[in-house]
Amino acid sequence: MTATSVHPAVNPEHRPASAPSQRRRARLALIASYIVIIAACVIAVFPILYIVSASLNPNGSLVGANAMFTSFDLGNYITLFTSPAQPYAAWFVNTLIVGLAASAGTVLLGGLAAYAFSRMRFTGRRFGLTAILLVQMFPQLLGVVAIFLIMIAIGDIFPALGLDTLLGLILVYLGGALGVNTYLMYGFFNTVPSSIDEAAKLDGAGHARIFFTIILRLSAPILAVVGLLSFIGTVSEFVVASVLLADPAKQTLAVGLFQFVSQETSANWPVFAAGAVLAALPVVVLFFALQKYIVGGLTAGAVK
Amino acid sequence: MTKTTDAPDTAHSPTPTSRRTGRRPQAGTTPKTGATPKIHRTTGVVGILLKIVALGVIDALAVYAAFVLLLDGSWPVALAVVIVALAITVVYLRPGMLPAKYLVPGTVFLIMFQLVVVVYSGYIAFTNYGDGHVGDKDDAIAALIQKSFARTPDTPGLDMVVVDQAGQLSFLVTDAEGRAMLGGEDRPLTEVPDAEFDGGAAVGIPGYTTLDLSQKLDRQQEIAHLSVPLADDLDEGVLRTKDGTTAYVYTASMHYDEAEDAFTDSSTGTVYRDNGTGAFTSDAGKALLPGWKIDVGFDNFVRAFGEESIRGPLLQVIVWTFVFAGFTVLATFAVGVLLAILLDNPRLRFRRTFRVLVILPYAFPAFLSALIWSGLLNSQFGFVNQVLLGGAQVPWLTDPLLAKVSILIVNLWLGYPYMFLVATGALQSIPGEYVEAARVDGAGAWTVFRRVKLPLLMVTMAPLMVAAFAFNFNNFNVIYMLTEGGPQDISTDMNVGATDILITLVYKVAFGETSGRDYGLASAFSIIIFLLVAAMSIAGFRRTKALEDLH
Numbered sequence: 001m002t003a004t005s006v007h008p009a010v011n012p013e014h015r016p017a018s019a020p021s022q023r024r025r026a027r028l029a030l031i032a033s034y035i036v037i038i039a040a041c042v043i044a045v046f047p048i049l050y051i052v053s054a055s056l057n058p059n060g061s062l063v064g065a066n067a068m069f070t071s072f073d074l075g076n077y078i079t080l081f082t083s084p085a086q087p088y089a090a091w092f093v094n095t096l097i098v099g100l101a102a103s104a105g106t107v108l109l110g111g112l113a114a115y116a117f118s119r120m121r122f123t124g125r126r127f128g129l130t131a132i133l134l135v136q137m138f139p140q141l142l143g144v145v146a147i148f149l150i151m152i153a154i155g156d157i158f159p160a161l162g163l164d165t166l167l168g169l170i171l172v173y174l175g176g177a178l179g180v181n182t183y184l185m186y187g188f189f190n191t192v193p194s195s196i197d198e199a200a201k202l203d204g205a206g207h208a209r210i211f212f213t214i215i216l217r218l219s220a221p222i223l224a225v226v227g228l229l230s231f232i233g234t235v236s237e238f239v240v241a242s243v244l245l246a247d248p249a250k251q252t253l254a255v256g257l258f259q260f261v262s263q264e265t266s267a268n269w270p271v272f273a274a275g276a277v278l279a280a281l282p283v284v285v286l287f288f289a290l291q292k293y294i295v296g297g298l299t300a301g302a303v304k
Numbered sequence: 305m306t307k308t309t310d311a312p313d314t315a316h317s318p319t320p321t322s323r324r325t326g327r328r329p330q331a332g333t334t335p336k337t338g339a340t341p342k343i344h345r346t347t348g349v350v351g352i353l354l355k356i357v358a359l360g361v362i363d364a365l366a367v368y369a370a371f372v373l374l375l376d377g378s379w380p381v382a383l384a385v386v387i388v389a390l391a392i393t394v395v396y397l398r399p400g401m402l403p404a405k406y407l408v409p410g411t412v413f414l415i416m417f418q419l420v421v422v423v424y425s426g427y428i429a430f431t432n433y434g435d436g437h438v439g440d441k442d443d444a445i446a447a448l449i450q451k452s453f454a455r456t457p458d459t460p461g462l463d464m465v466v467v468d469q470a471g472q473l474s475f476l477v478t479d480a481e482g483r484a485m486l487g488g489e490d491r492p493l494t495e496v497p498d499a500e501f502d503g504g505a506a507v508g509i510p511g512y513t514t515l516d517l518s519q520k521l522d523r524q525q526e527i528a529h530l531s532v533p534l535a536d537d538l539d540e541g542v543l544r545t546k547d548g549t550t551a552y553v554y555t556a557s558m559h560y561d562e563a564e565d566a567f568t569d570s571s572t573g574t575v576y577r578d579n580g581t582g583a584f585t586s587d588a589g590k591a592l593l594p595g596w597k598i599d600v601g602f603d604n605f606v607r608a609f610g611e612e613s614i615r616g617p618l619l620q621v622i623v624w625t626f627v628f629a630g631f632t633v634l635a636t637f638a639v640g641v642l643l644a645i646l647l648d649n650p651r652l653r654f655r656r657t658f659r660v661l662v663i664l665p666y667a668f669p670a671f672l673s674a675l676i677w678s679g680l681l682n683s684q685f686g687f688v689n690q691v692l693l694g695g696a697q698v699p700w701l702t703d704p705l706l707a708k709v710s711i712l713i714v715n716l717w718l719g720y721p722y723m724f725l726v727a728t729g730a731l732q733s734i735p736g737e738y739v740e741a742a743r744v745d746g747a748g749a750w751t752v753f754r755r756v757k758l759p760l761l762m763v764t765m766a767p768l769m770v771a772a773f774a775f776n777f778n779n780f781n782v783i784y785m786l787t788e789g790g791p792q793d794i795s796t797d798m799n800v801g802a803t804d805i806l807i808t809l810v811y812k813v814a815f816g817e818t819s820g821r822d823y824g825l826a827s828a829f830s831i832i833i834f835l836l837v838a839a840m841s842i843a844g845f846r847r848t849k850a851l852e853d854l855h
Contacts, residue, residue: 029749033646040643041661043717048668050687051676062685109410116406128407135418137838139778141807142830143421145428145814145823150421157372158365175417178410207402208351236671239780239807243815254671258785261675266685276672287667288660294725 054273062266065273076274085268088275090249091256095235095279098166098252102173103231107223109177114185115211119194129186136179140172141239147172148243164247172244173234181226188222189215221293228290232283253279359396363389388412422834429827432582432600435820436593441578444596445560448567448584449538452558453531456541461550463505464543466520466527467512473523474512475532475543477551478505487532493543520548558592567592604828617793617800618809618829622836625805628711628783629776633769635716640723641761645753648731659728666721674785677714681786702791704802711803715782722772723765730764731757770844774837778807806833 054065058073080088116122117129140147148163151172155162162168196218197210205213216223238254245251251259257279261272287294366389373382392412395404431437439447464477467486474488476499484499484506499506508514520527531542534553541555559568567576567584576584576592583595609615643662647655665673680687681700689696700710734757742752783789789804789812799812799819806829813819814826 030649030651033649033652037643037646037652037658037662040639041658044662044664044721047673047676047680047717048664050680051672054679062679062682063690065679066685066687066690109413112406113410116403120403120406122403125403132414135414135422137774137841138418138422138834140417140421141778141780142810142833143418143425144811145826145830146421146424147417148814149428149433149823150417150424156376157369171413172417174413175421178414182410211406232669236669236781238671238784239811254669254781258671258675261679262788265679265682269679272675276676280668280672283669284664284667291663 051273051276054270055277057270057273059270062269065269076270077278079271080274080278083271086256086260086271086275087249088256091251091253092279094166094250095253098170098173098241099231099234101170102234103227105170105174106177106181106230107227109174110179110182110185110226111216111219111223112211113178114182114189115215117182117186118189119197119215129183132178132182140176144239144243147240151244163244164250166250169241169244169252172240173237177230181230184226185219185222188219192218224290225293228286228294231286235279235283355396359393363393425827425830428823429604429831430599430601431597431824432595432603433597433824433827434822437582437595437597437824439594439596441596444583444594447594448558448592449556449560450531452556452569453542453544453554454557455544456553456555459553461552462543464545464549464551465507466515466523466545466548467509468515468519469512473515473526473530475530475545475551476506476509476512476514477532477543484509487543489530489532492533492535515548600824604824605832607825608828608832613796613798614825617796617798620793621800621804621806621809624708624803625777628708628715628805629773629779631712632715632719632776632779633773635712636719636723636772637765637769639716639720640725641727641758641765643720643724644727644731645757647728662724663721665717666725670718671781671785673718674714674782677710677717678786681710681714701787704791704793707787707791707803711783711786714786715776715779718782719772719776723768726765726768727761730761733764734760766847767845770841773844774841777805777837777840778833779805780807780811783808784811806836 050065050068053068055076056069056072056074057065057067058071058075059065059067080086113132117125151161151163151168154168155165159165160167161171192215196214200210200214235252236254237252238258241252242255242258245255248256253275257272257275260275261268366385370382370385373379373385392408395401395408460480462477462479464475467474467476472488474486474491475493476496477485477487477493479485482504484496484501485493486496486499486509487493496506496509498510500508500510515523527548528544528546531544531554532551533542534540539556539559541553543551544554545551557569557571559570560566561568565578568574569576574586574588574590576586576590579585580598581591581595582598582600583591583593585591607614608618646652647658647662652658678701681689683689683697683699683702686700688700689698699706701707738756738760739752742756747755783803783805787801787803789808790801791803792799792801799816800809804812810826810829810833813822813829815821
């Protein structure tokens with residue numbers, strides 16, 4: 001896409017005199033686009049191909065992984081689950097538990113609040129909407145010191161919620177449930193015609209039934225987006241999880257894999273690669289399955 | 305990059321990509337909106353039961369928590385717990401207050417783990433909380449005395465056995481005069497007349513079980529940590545044992561004088577006084593640790609900007625944080641928009657495939673990508689050096705300047721798909737007539753982009769760029785997974801590296817393993833970040849508002 005000179009368009013119906021040269025220029029531009037795009041694709045895909053290849057390479061080191069796709073061996077995956085050096089299966093299950101619980105909780109808590117903001121008029125409504133936005137200015141990871149100390153205190157009273165518990169971590173994550181997500185849902189609920197709930201109300205449905213059986217069902221796409229975004233966010237969250245979870249068997253993938261690979265990068269690399277591929281798989285699959293909705297959600301707020 | 309939190313956030317009815325299902329009621333039956341008719345709610349018996357059970361559980365937990373807190377002496381927190389539990393109960397048991405019923409669950413968590421966290425962070429920033437300053441003064445005094453116990457030289461070992469009563473361990477000691485004495489942790493030795501003797505040494509007493517060897521081995525840790533006072537006055541010394549058969553007298557070298565509020569080291573005669581810094585300090589400035597937690601006012605902030613050893617690194621880190629976030633936003637925007645425009649060309653083939661490949665980095669969890677890149681860029685064994693550069697030893701992640709460059713490149717790789725996705729959506733929503741009209745007026749491709757597409761793109765993307773900046777300002781994962789903030793800055797004794805941004809510095813100061821934990825200073829840094837981000841976000845959104853009004 002080169003900067004073409006501005007033609008005085010006297011008669012736009014007719015092709016300008018220099019048509020052949022312009023056509024050639026257009027073809028060159030097209031070729032250039034292909035080159036740029038293919039280069040971008042290669043750069044985008046390469047690290048992921050590399051890690052897949054490394055995970056299948058039986059040569060157990062970082063150097064060995066450089067010989068890409070020279071061999072195919074599932075040994076690293078077996079080591080991943082059998083070696084006592086890393087409780088990978090536990091990390092995986094912990095991550096799933098925390099991710100699913102936190103994202104389900106986020107959808108539920110955020111949905112409840114968005115329903116109130118969208119369908120009810122009450123004093124403090126505008127204030128509430130603004131307050132939710134303002135609180136987000138202080139992301140949870142900034143308060144990680146305070147969270148750590150608070151969780152110690154909570155653990156003294158309820159050991160089941162303290163440090164080294166998944167439940168405690170989930171609760172902390174739910175503190176961020178009301179936020180941008182609530183806005184996404186709020187906006188979507190607003191597009192569900194309120195005549196539908198009025199009709200249901202006349203038929204005798206209570207507010208709870210309207211919310212759970214009508215609003216939520218009609219808003220499935222946005223629930224998927226919010227659920228997925230918070231799932232991905234939770235899976236990748238490192239700071240709070242690393243501070244709250246010290247026991248290796250209680251850790252999530254982000255904490256466990258980081259410590260595993262940073263201890264002995266080279267020696268642990270192939271096993272890490274296998275772990276990374278397995279950890280990324282559900283996220284990548286979910287992402288592409290819901291991609292249409294995600295892109296909608298990302299641009300929804302801004303593209304009016 | 306921007307995966308969770310910075311999805312767009314406009315308060316005004318966004319129009320998501322959706323179509324309603326065709327179940328619209330007939331227009332005639334629609335009642336006036338706003339006038340909510342009072343209609344009996346059909347709450348089933350199950351619903352009521354569930355509600356009561358849930359409330360019962362919450363209230364029971366709250367009462368228990370309040371009780372424990374009261375025992376602990378923290379009555380303000382106990383009061384807060386009771387008030388919150390009462391409020392929840394009232395909201396759900398009273399009819400009406402519908403909005404509250406829906407808002408309470410999320411709000412409780414929001415208050416607990418956002419508002420309280422913010423306020424508490426603010427409070428910690430004004431204390432010396434950290435390693436050596438955890439408990440209150442009484443804890444510190446007790447700990448100092450305990451710590452200073454050392455075996456008294458030239459005292460004979462005393463024969464003893466360990467006895468157990470209902471799980472509680474005691475020492476049964478035979479003293480120099482052959483009397484049997486019994487004592488335990490915080491229970492000074494007292495004579496027991498009814499002890500059973502075996503060859504001049506007491507071996508048991510009725511009501512207690514004497515531990516045999518294997519039992520002693522099982523509870524070795526517990527036994528080794530027991531200190532049995534010789535008398536009510538701890539200065540007399542305590543008995544400790546290593547093997548459970550011989551006890552030795554330990555005396556404290558530190559003596560606390562309550563009237564003076566000072567410690568005296570009996571071996572050197574040095575006096576340590578409470579001089580208001582949260583630790584007993586000698587005249588020469590040597591502080592005894594542990595100390596205790598005190599409010600220090602603005603000390604942490606003064607230290608951050610006043611103390612040479614902190615100010616230098618901190619200013620560097622702040623500058624780098626801005627460079628990192630600013631460059632990332634601009635570069636990801638440029639690459640994302642370029643690719644979006646190239647892929648918007650209808651003459652291009654395989655556009656769908658290209659689009660999927662280009663956004664792949666966004667679908668892959670960011671922390672894993674960063675770890676993978678740290679392997680690729682490894683200076684000794686990494687793919688980039690070994691294969692692409694034919695065995696070069698470029699210190700991608702270990703040279704201060706190159707590490708910064710590497711981080712910027714990797715974060716560009718991680719972040720451009722977000723901009724690409726948003727730009728693609730925005731480009732598609734630009735009405736074709738605009739571009740057509742510009743073409744008719746004789747505009748070339750560049751002019752169309754510069755004068756028509758870019759301004760329209762900016763309307764959509766400017767708020768997202770502000771959000772992306774705020775996100776990257778705290779983009780912990782990329783930095784920490786790639787370099788852990790390193791390479792370490794050796795010119796200062798602070799635990800800080802060339803690629804540390806503010807948030808990784810907070811983490812290192814608070815939880816770093818090499819340097820001691822300093823929660824107070826870390827929280828002060830948090831507050832600084834908060835103020836910076838808040839100020840910039842407000843300014844940024846103002847600007848984008850102005851941009852929006854323009855069009």
